[in-house]
Structures are given as C-alpha cells and as structure tokens.
Amino acid sequence: MxxxxxxxxxxxxxxxxxxxxxxxxxxxxxxxxxxxxxxxxxxxxxxxxxxxxxxxxxxxxxxxxxxxxxxxxxxxxxxxxSPVVRTMATRDELAIKLAIAVTLPGVDIAQVIQVQRTATMRTLQELTRTKNATADPESAEQLAWLLVVDSLIFAAEAEARWLDHSEHRLARARAAGLAKPLPLNTAVPKRGRPAKTVQASA
Amino acid sequence: MTGSDLLLQLDGVSMQYGRGETAITALAGVDLSVRRGELVAVMGASGSGKSTLLTLAGGLTPPTAGEVVVEGHWLSQLSARELATLRRRSLGFVFQDFNLIPSLTALENVSLPLELDGWTSKKAHRPALDALNIVELGDRAQHFPSDLSGGQQQRVAIARAVVGGRSLILADEPTGALDSTTGELVLRRLRSRVDAGAGGILVTHDARHAAWADRIVFLRDGRIVDESQASAVSSLLSGLPA
Structure with a gap:
C-alpha cells in the first residue's frame, strides 16, 4: 500500500x-x-x-x-x-470469473465477455470524457491528475484488449473441440472430514 | 432534437455477398443512426462487418436489403449522379493510410473535393484553408504530404473530410498507422469537429480511441450485439483540478 x-x-x-x-x-x-x-x-x-x-x-x-x-x-x-509489485494476474476477479464460466455447461461465454466489454468500454468512455477537459496540463496538480487518469485509461484499455484476445482464443478452442464444460469429477480422492455414515442396525 | 439533426440512418440494412449456398452475410438487419454532434464508434472482430457498414453508410455500395438515409435523402431513390453529388457535398472519408495525393500540397488536397464539385481553385482555397486551420495546420498549407508527419497527414485528411461544410465524417481505422500520442491528437481534432456540429462514424479496433465516441456499437457476425453509451458526468473521477 x-x-x-x-x-x-x-x-x-x-x-x-x-x-x-x-x-x-x-x-x-x-x-x-x-x-x-x-x-x-x-x-x-x-x-x-x-x-x-x-x-x-x-x-x-x-x-x-x-x-x-x-x-x-x-x-x-x-x-x-524499487518497483511496485502487482498482485498476481491469476487472482484477478475477472480472469477467475471467465476461467470458471468457460468450464460450466449452458453458459454463453461470448455473452459473458460482451457484457464485460460493454462495461469496460463505458468506463473507458467516461474516463476519456473526463480527460478530454484538457489537452495539456497547466499546473503540477493537473499533471498529477492526468497521470492518474492516463493510468486508469490504459488499464481499462488493457482489459478490453484482453477480452478481445479471450474471445479469439475461445473461438479457436471451440473450433478445436476444446471449449467443453467440465463435469464434476467424482473420482477426486476425498479429503478432510469424512461424512458421517449411518450404521445399519443389526 | 429535431429531424434535421439526423445525419445518417441505417434502417434494417443487410449486405450479402454471393448467392445460394456460398453466400456470405456481411451485415444482417442493422439499425443505426448518427445525429449532429454525435460520434459513434463501431467495434468488432475482423470480419464482423465494420468496414461493410462504413461502405454502405457512405453510399459506395447499395445494401442488399434495408435503407440508407443521409441528411434526409434515401440513397436508393437517388440517381448515380445525385448520389455522387451527395457524397461530395455531405460525406467525408478518412482512411487508415490517409489517401492524400502526393503531388498536391496540403491545401490542394483539401480543396480537391470542392474543385471536383465545380468550384474554382481560387474559391475553393478559402474554405480549404479554414478546414486546415481547424486541424491546426494552416501554417502547413503549402507543404506536400511527404513533408508532413503521419499525424499531420491524417489531420489533413480530416480537413479534407469536413471541407465546405460536409457534415458526416466516416473514418475507417484513422489512427491505425499512428503512434499512441499522435493518434490521440487526431482523435481530439475529430472530436472537436463533431462537437462543432458534424457527425461521425469511427470504425476502430482500438478501445482507447473508440472511447472518444459518444456511443460505441459492437458488431458480431454482421449484427449489432450491444451498445455502450457514456454518461455525461463521470462517476469514477472528479474533474480536472484548478
């Protein structure tokens, strides 16, 4: 922090x-x-x-x-x-949401991506509109503000590009027959507390 | 908002290439309007129909179904000559590779659409210079394209697109050949031209540039699948500090 x-x-x-x-x-x-x-x-x-x-x-x-x-x-x-070390990308909430969604049956993943893309673009539009108030900073305070706004704009853009990329990747995976839902794996060895079993009465 | 604010209307527009089993549907029943003062971005993957939409909006090709209406004129009702006149007077195109004529100066490039419309060179130069001033290139009027940077060439192309009061700008990846900062400068000019009363469609795959639009429509397989409209006031940030 x-x-x-x-x-x-x-x-x-x-x-x-x-x-x-x-x-x-x-x-x-x-x-x-x-x-x-x-x-x-x-x-x-x-x-x-x-x-x-x-x-x-x-x-x-x-x-x-x-x-x-x-x-x-x-x-x-x-x-x-020293550099600012980012949180691991794999813990990104959106990445996790897409990763889970792609394994579920009956989920239109293209629609999940589009819903996010629209929200991301709306954010990007709002930021751009806010930034559009000025072309060049006229004070140190404005420069600081612009640096932060730029960083938010580039982050939103990166998310939009990642969504495009994910859509292409999914299309290719679907064509290759890979984008299939994962059924629950009942063969996974059970860990933790075993469920209580009712003893059959003699 | 009055009817005269409506610069472009696509009404159930479809475009199909070929016939029978080999037919390819590039656009399928698209409805889209652009009003004065409005910039609409069109986004979508390659092959989604973005460029076809622009081609139809510009009256370069008739749709296989639906109607295109530019400034109240139904394009399907116009003769070839009337359509050409409407294109010259109402529509301006901006392309990724600028499409400037290398042997003409910036001023001559911008004057050209007016001269093709019957204006004398002398008469055309005045509005052409005004258009160059709008994109802050009045001092480069006598330069040839090869003397200008990519960003400057694209600003000349924007001046050419709006010269003589043409009100609808159709831009196909106009920032594609430019670096990030220069692309932003070009978008800023396009935006201010639209704010001054033009209207525009911006086809782009660049999210950061699409964000300059009032509305963003998303095409997939020739259909509009979603739309993003920014609110006037950002809920994310306070404005520019004093």
Whole structure:
C-alpha cells in the first residue's frame, strides 16, 4: 500500500500536520484517491511506531507537526528506487470469473465477455470524457491528475484488449473441440472430514 | 432534437455477398443512426462487418436489403449522379493510410473535393484553408504530404473530410498507422469537429480511441450485439483540478 510511503515522501519535504498532509496528498494525486483524515492519523501512528516519523512542534494554532526521521528518509529512497509489485494476474476477479464460466455447461461465454466489454468500454468512455477537459496540463496538480487518469485509461484499455484476445482464443478452442464444460469429477480422492455414515442396525 | 439533426440512418440494412449456398452475410438487419454532434464508434472482430457498414453508410455500395438515409435523402431513390453529388457535398472519408495525393500540397488536397464539385481553385482555397486551420495546420498549407508527419497527414485528411461544410465524417481505422500520442491528437481534432456540429462514424479496433465516441456499437457476425453509451458526468473521477 503506497499511502504510507506517499505520506512519508511528502514529509520528506518538511514537517506537516494531519490536515495539511491530507491536502498535500490530494493535490499531488489530483484528488483521484481521496483519503479521510482518520486514515492519515492512523498511518502517522504506525509510521511513528516504526520509527519513521516523530512528533515535532505544536504551532500557535495548536497544530501538531510531525517530521520524518533518518530511517524514514531511507524508506522513501528505497520506495522510489524499487518497483511496485502487482498482485498476481491469476487472482484477478475477472480472469477467475471467465476461467470458471468457460468450464460450466449452458453458459454463453461470448455473452459473458460482451457484457464485460460493454462495461469496460463505458468506463473507458467516461474516463476519456473526463480527460478530454484538457489537452495539456497547466499546473503540477493537473499533471498529477492526468497521470492518474492516463493510468486508469490504459488499464481499462488493457482489459478490453484482453477480452478481445479471450474471445479469439475461445473461438479457436471451440473450433478445436476444446471449449467443453467440465463435469464434476467424482473420482477426486476425498479429503478432510469424512461424512458421517449411518450404521445399519443389526 | 429535431429531424434535421439526423445525419445518417441505417434502417434494417443487410449486405450479402454471393448467392445460394456460398453466400456470405456481411451485415444482417442493422439499425443505426448518427445525429449532429454525435460520434459513434463501431467495434468488432475482423470480419464482423465494420468496414461493410462504413461502405454502405457512405453510399459506395447499395445494401442488399434495408435503407440508407443521409441528411434526409434515401440513397436508393437517388440517381448515380445525385448520389455522387451527395457524397461530395455531405460525406467525408478518412482512411487508415490517409489517401492524400502526393503531388498536391496540403491545401490542394483539401480543396480537391470542392474543385471536383465545380468550384474554382481560387474559391475553393478559402474554405480549404479554414478546414486546415481547424486541424491546426494552416501554417502547413503549402507543404506536400511527404513533408508532413503521419499525424499531420491524417489531420489533413480530416480537413479534407469536413471541407465546405460536409457534415458526416466516416473514418475507417484513422489512427491505425499512428503512434499512441499522435493518434490521440487526431482523435481530439475529430472530436472537436463533431462537437462543432458534424457527425461521425469511427470504425476502430482500438478501445482507447473508440472511447472518444459518444456511443460505441459492437458488431458480431454482421449484427449489432450491444451498445455502450457514456454518461455525461463521470462517476469514477472528479474533474480536472484548478
């Protein structure tokens, strides 16, 4: 989860208090990932527990500032220098849904794909329409917002392309006689607690 | 929305190639309309009927069944001469490979449809330059296609498609030969032209480019199987920050 590292990276620029940190996170991500202030304070508590931030001054308005520690700076450098590791694609909810659907009898898999494609394209249309508000960013905040919108657009596009690819693959598999439903396999060795059997009375 | 907003109507349009057992049905009973200010994307696998749909919409081939109506004109009722005139005055085509004439400048390429319609070169140059300005290429008017990048050539093709008030743009994979950023720029120009009062059909296999349309129709085996219409306001994101 990058909220923790993102807040730490912002604190690397100077001490902040909770509300200020939320505002900074917001404007740097184009308000595309809203955080509530409770999340901010919870995260700061954990960062302090782990020795990555520490309490600093309290200003005249009573705002409690937090500042980054040396260990925190090291963590920021490591975060920026390392890749974000994605969740395994095979655990993708949509991939699992299609994988299961293709093994079931009586399911029109082409229709399952089309329903998803329409929803994905609607998402893509909405994102494109939102993005269409500007051609070129005119501020650092707009640039940040566009980067996030672009990433959502490319992710939706990838999903649409994967759906097209799956449709072609299924058509080929069907032609080869492979896209058959899988009946329940009763020959699988049973594990776990055996079912209670009723003893026949003597 | 008035009747005059309707630029194109396909009414139960079918297209069959060949006869008897070897006949191939490319389109089967397609209903589709395009209004002024509307961009409709057509998506589908190869052989789904996308290009056939565009060919029929452009009056290049008559359908084997159904009616094509362009700006209130039933194409089946027009003589060959009337159809050619309607195509020249109302329809603009944009192709993947631009189809610009290499020996003509950008301005001359854009003027050509007007000159074919009987305009003098001098008279045609004014609206042609206006059309080039719309796609932000007014300063390249005297350049030949070979002096222009792919994206610029495609913008010239869009200018040619809309010159002289032609209102229906039929684009077949117009971004296919362009890189991602340039393709987006071309789509942005097409979109703004449509927003200014034209209408268009965009045939594409590229989901990101289809998303510039107001509506996306999905073709499979010559039939429209589904349609996606974006809501005016995104439920996914707040708008551009100030």
């Amino acid at each position: 990058s909220v923790r590292q993102s807040l730490l990276a912002i604190l690397n620029q100077g001490p902040c208090y909770g509300y200020q940190l939320r505002a900074e996170f917001d404007r740097r991500t184009g308000s595309t990932w809203p955080l509530n202030v409770g999340q901010i304070y919870n995260t700061l508590d954990r960062l302090e527990r782990d020795g990555l931030v520490q309490k600093a001054d309290i200003d005249a308005d009573g705002q409690n500032y937090v500042e980054i520690t040396d260990a925190g700076r090291t963590e920021v450098a490591e975060w920026l220098g």
